[in-house]
Amino acid sequence: MSVAREQVECLHHSLIILLCLAARGYAFRDDARNGRFRALIFTHPMTLRMSYERRFRVPFRFLLLVTLAACTREDVASRAREPAAPALPASGTPRATVTLDAEDGQWTRAAKSLSGIRYSQLAQITADNVRNLRPVWTFSTSVLRGHEEAPLVVNNTMYILTPYPNLLYALDLTKGDSAPTKWMYNPKPQSEAQGVACCDVVNRGPVFANGSIIFNTLDNHVIAVDAATGAEKWNTKVGEINNGETMTMSPLVVKNMVLVGNSGGEMGVRGWLKALDLGSGSVRWTAYSTGPDSEVLIGARFKPHYPKDRGKDLGVSTWTGAQWKIGGGTVWGWISYDPTLNLVYYGTANPGPWNPDQRPGDNKWTSSIFARDPDTGEAVWAYQMSPHDLHDYDGVNENLLIDVPWKGQTRHVLIHPDRNGYVYMMDRATGEVLSAEPFVHITTTHGVDLANGMLRYEPSKHGRVGEVVRDICPASPGGKDWQPSSFSPRTGLVYLPHQNLCQDSEGLEANYIAGTPYVGMNVVMTAGPGGNRGELTAWDPAAGRAAWKLTEDLPVWSGTLATAGDVVFYGTMDGWFKAVDARTGAKLWQYKTGSGIIGQPMTYRGPDGKQYVAIMSGVGGWAGAIVAGNLDPRDSTAALGMVAAMKDLPSKTTKGGTLYVFALP
Amino acid sequence: MMLRPLACRARTPLLLVGAALAVVGCRREERRFRESPPATTPSAVRVSALQPGTMADTSHMPNPYESSAYAQSEGQRLFGWYNCAGCHANGGGGMGPPLMDDEWIYGSSPENIYNTIIQGRPNGMPSFAGKIPSPQIWQLVTYVRSLSGLTPMSGRSARTEHMNFYQGAQSMQGAQTPKNSFRPPASEFP
Structure with a gap:
């Protein structure tokens, strides 16, 4: 709704109320002894029998002025954040760019490039x-x-991984448009896993590396099969459906390691990212999203840009009791990698449960972005987009690693369109937020304070148990999922x-x-x-x-x-x-x-x-x-x-x- | 003078109707503080109606709470507390299938639903054996069946306490039309 229309509606409603009040005789009663207003009372004109000295009618003109002022107050105008109207960039202005790998005509990972840009x-x-x-x-x-x-295409073969039951097909592209099936691999996941997959039994695709196709199954197996024959090379179980864990994300291979994360933010799961050895499938490190620094892999190299993200064991102290053990922060989204900085970037999901009253505190590190050294898993920086998330705004969306002209300089940034409705542009070396602008209509927050990195919440959208909050924008799937x-x-x-x-x-x-x-x-x-x-x-x-x-x-x-x-x-x-x-x-x-x-x-x-x-x-x-x-x-x-x-x-x-x-x- | 015998004659059936209503009403509102419903799992319950040859009699185990409004509202509360609603929503489904429609994968009889809760089912229904006391399972059965209108109208609660998530009316009494058909306006309901 436009600001102008809101003001007109506000005025309209207020004037109706004013007229009603005037008709009923709206009076302040004055305490005669100390001269202060003591109570605000409704009095019907017919029952007004006290002396006129002891009461006075608030002049209608005064109330009208108050109403006018209230309806033009700034907070009414800024109740919602609106995206700026679209405008094509002027020709000749410097534009964002990226360093591309040589084009091989293939598609070896879901996002094609490690920078996650999906550009051919x-x-x-x-x-x-x-x-x-x-x-x-x-x-x-x-x-x-x-x-x-x-779908992936490698060596003139197309690989397709289906949702549960996670069938993996290899189609031969050298036989023209008939594309016959070379082989099919059936991991036979446990059917019970379907009952703990929050939002359909999807899978976001496999990855190719080192002659293998590697993928996750819904029942938490990471499997590598020979890309040429379909023979299983290794199969590692990394999660447990009886705790609500499933896997749906597309793995990323970096430096002979397969990076995978879990799903289950709606099931009281504790989120993690694991690195598996590309050759053997054994787990090299696990970085949890909640808990003590030793388990989140936060150490001496951890230098978040904002003071709000600094401190010891924040993954414990920003929770009550042991809630961090079932607090969510799953890693079911996208991972990108910058080989120059040797950092991987990924987001963590919503805190659990959705009901925020049950988990006081900032709930770190849910709804956050981590930058980690893939060799050790150590966190180098982290930034929490939505502290104490109220509306299931996961932070798992993709991070595109590109170079953007910004205030006269070229900055190496990550672009993160978040569920909370803002496109974050961050310096990917430091985690500094350069800009955070809305791309959808937002009523839940009033923007990001670039000085301290805080998301400014709209207090009226903080629902309590048993309370209905209306007009929450964006909805739980976010401005973008x-x-x-x-x-x-x-x-x-x-x-x-x-x-x-x-x-x-x-x-x-x-x-x-x-x-x-x-x-x-x-x-x-x-x-x-x-x-x-x-x-x-x-x-x-x-x-x-x-x-x-x-x-x-x-x-x-x-x-x-x-x-x-x-x-x-x-x-x-x-x-x-x-x-x-x-x-x-x-x-x-x-x-x-x-x-x-x-x-x-x-x-x-x-x-x-x-x-x-x-x-x-x-x-x-x-x-x-x-x-x-x-x-x-x-x-x-x-x-x-x-x-x-x-x-x-x-x-x-x-x-x-x-x-x-x-x-x- | 002539009216008195007529009135006397009319009084008897009226009394009978009144007494019958009172009995029905008592059953509807009956609260049990010491529960003693059948504690064992219904046995010999078939999930399939296909049997070789002639249909054998299936032993039906009636739900002791079928027409109890109290059991149904308790079932509704437990449906939230045991996280049934997390998967089946308020009957429309989500991670799990909807329960307010007329499709029953594992049977709609009270004993079928009881067993589904206790045993779990291979496509994602967890087994709650040893997790929920038997009387509460029967209360859940009552509520689950009420979602699709399988319990007597007299036992159903008038409204939910929460957000209005059914179109038109807050009442759940109309939740008995077949799946995916459009509900008529609320005024057309009894």
């Missing part, structure tokens, strides 16, 4: 010819749940797929029972301002604002892909796979796939030298749970409140996993 230098498909793109072959995964994964952004050094823009949701919530007392949900919140979500539930925002990090924005009816729950052909690809939850102009956002092409798209688009060069684009279709995930899980739309709190906002999805798409591969004729 392949340029056969351009903004001019993308309208001719057509599907060339498809592949059914035999799985009906949400397909959030990215796990769906990863991409970056094009040709445009200097970051392409953010995200949602536009708000919610009402009611705190409940959560009971900790190991392996069962630990949430304590009734949530009902709705579309945010404008009524559209999704957006694609091209973010200009140099300007700290959107360059352009596309609205989508449904949440944009797919990742984005940027290419050197100046095309950006993404999918919608009703099944459209779309290409838009990377510079302007102009819609160039779209194709309707069989099911809603929540996967990660990728592109590769085939054995025939042609550029292909691939996407998994198959609705699900948190936003698509109503379809994937056959949920009942009459209960608005179903799927942690997401169903309320997605009641119409069953009429727009059906489930079923299929890979689509596109090429130019």
Whole structure:
């Protein structure tokens, strides 16, 4: 709602109240002896019988002035943080850039590069010819749940990992468009694991390294199989479903180590990141997100930029009692790596339970970003985006490592579009926040104080047990959830797929029972301002604002892909796979796939030298749970409140996993 | 003069109806402070209706609380306390399947639901054997069945204490239309 409209509404309501009060005879009674106002009383004019000296009517004009002043007060105007209106960067202004590896035409990890930017230098498909793109072959995964994964292409073989039951297919790309299956590996995860996966039984994809395909299963196994034969090389169990742990994230391989983290922030799980030996699968180190410094791997090298993040054993002292042992901070999102600084970056998830009253304190290190030395796991810096998180604002979203012109200098930054609604731009060597600007409508906070790194909370959005708080924006999935952004050094823009949701919530007392949900919140979500539930925002990090924005009816729950052909690809939850102009956002092409798209688009060069684009279709995930899980739309709190906002999805798409591969004729 | 015998004749059935209502009402509001429902697991309960040859009789174990409003509201409270709501939400489902629709993977009879809670099920339903006392499980069974309108209307609570999460009315009494059909306006409900 615009500020002007809010003021008009405020004035309107206040004037009605004033008129009512005037009609009823609104009086202050004056204490005759000491001359002070003693009580404010309502008195009907007919009952006013006291002498006029002992009371006086507050002049109507005075009340009117007070009302006018109240309605123009600053806090009314700043009740919500709005993103700045989109503006294309002026030509000639310096833009964000990145150092690229040589293009090999492959896709060996979910984000393609260690910097996590999902940019391909392949340029056969351009903004001019993308309208001719057509599907060339498809592949059914035999799985009906949400397909959030990215396909990989290595050595003319495509690897597809499905959601639970985590089937791994290797498809031979050298046989033309028939792409026959070379082998299939079935890890046979425990079926019971489905009952502790909070938001559909998704998987975000495998990774290739050292001749192996490495991936996580829902029941907490990290498995390496031979990329050529599909034979299992090693299989390490790293978590326990009976404690609520599952694994859904895509591992990253850095320096002969496989980095993996757990899921289960809604189940009272204690979050961790583990490094497994690439050759043997043995665990080299474990860095917990909560607990004493010795277990969080905080030591002498730990130098957070802000005083709020300094101190001993904050992972214990910012909790009450032993709550840190079940406090969340899981690591189910993205990991990036800067080889120059030798640091890995990742975010930690929400604290548990959601109900904030049950966990007084800042709850470190939940909803935070860690920078760690992968050799030892030691933390070098950390920054907590949402201390004592109130609304399930996980910090697990991707960190894009790029270089941005900032105040006359080129800064080596990480770009982190957080669930709390701000795009954080941080110096990735130190953890200093250079800017934090809203990319969605925000009512829960008033911005980030760059002097001390604090998020300024709006006190009225802090719900208590049994209290309903309305108009919480962004909703619990955040301004943006796990769906990863991409970056094009040709445009200097970051392409953010995200949602536009708000919610009402009611705190409940959560009971900790190991392996069962630990949430304590009734949530009902709705579309945010404008009524559209999704957006694609091209973010200009140099300007700290959107360059352009596309609205989508449904949440944009797919990742984005940027290419050197100046095309950006993404999918919608009703099944459209779309290409838009990377510079302007102009819609160039779209194709309707069989099911809603929540996967990660990728592109590769085939054995025939042609550029292909691939996407998994198959609705699900948190936003698509109503379809994937056959949920009942009459209960608005179903799927942690997401169903309320997605009641119409069953009429727009059906489930079923299929890979689509596109090429130019 | 003529009216008196008529009134006398009418009084008897009225009294009978009144007494019957009182008995029903007492059962509805009955509170038990010393619980003695069947403590053992219902035996010989079949999850499948497919049997070789002729259907054998299945021994039904009636839920002792089927029409008790008290048991149902207790069941609703326990449904939150034992974190059932964490997966099944307020009947619409989430991590677990919805319970307010007309699809029952493992059977809708009270003994089926009792066993599902005790034994767990292989696709994610945890086993609560040894975690929840038997009387409380029967109360949960009552509440779970009420979500899809399988318990008598007289035993259902009028409203929930929490946020209004069903469209239209706060009452849960209408939660008995088949899955995914649109609810008629609240005024059309009895």
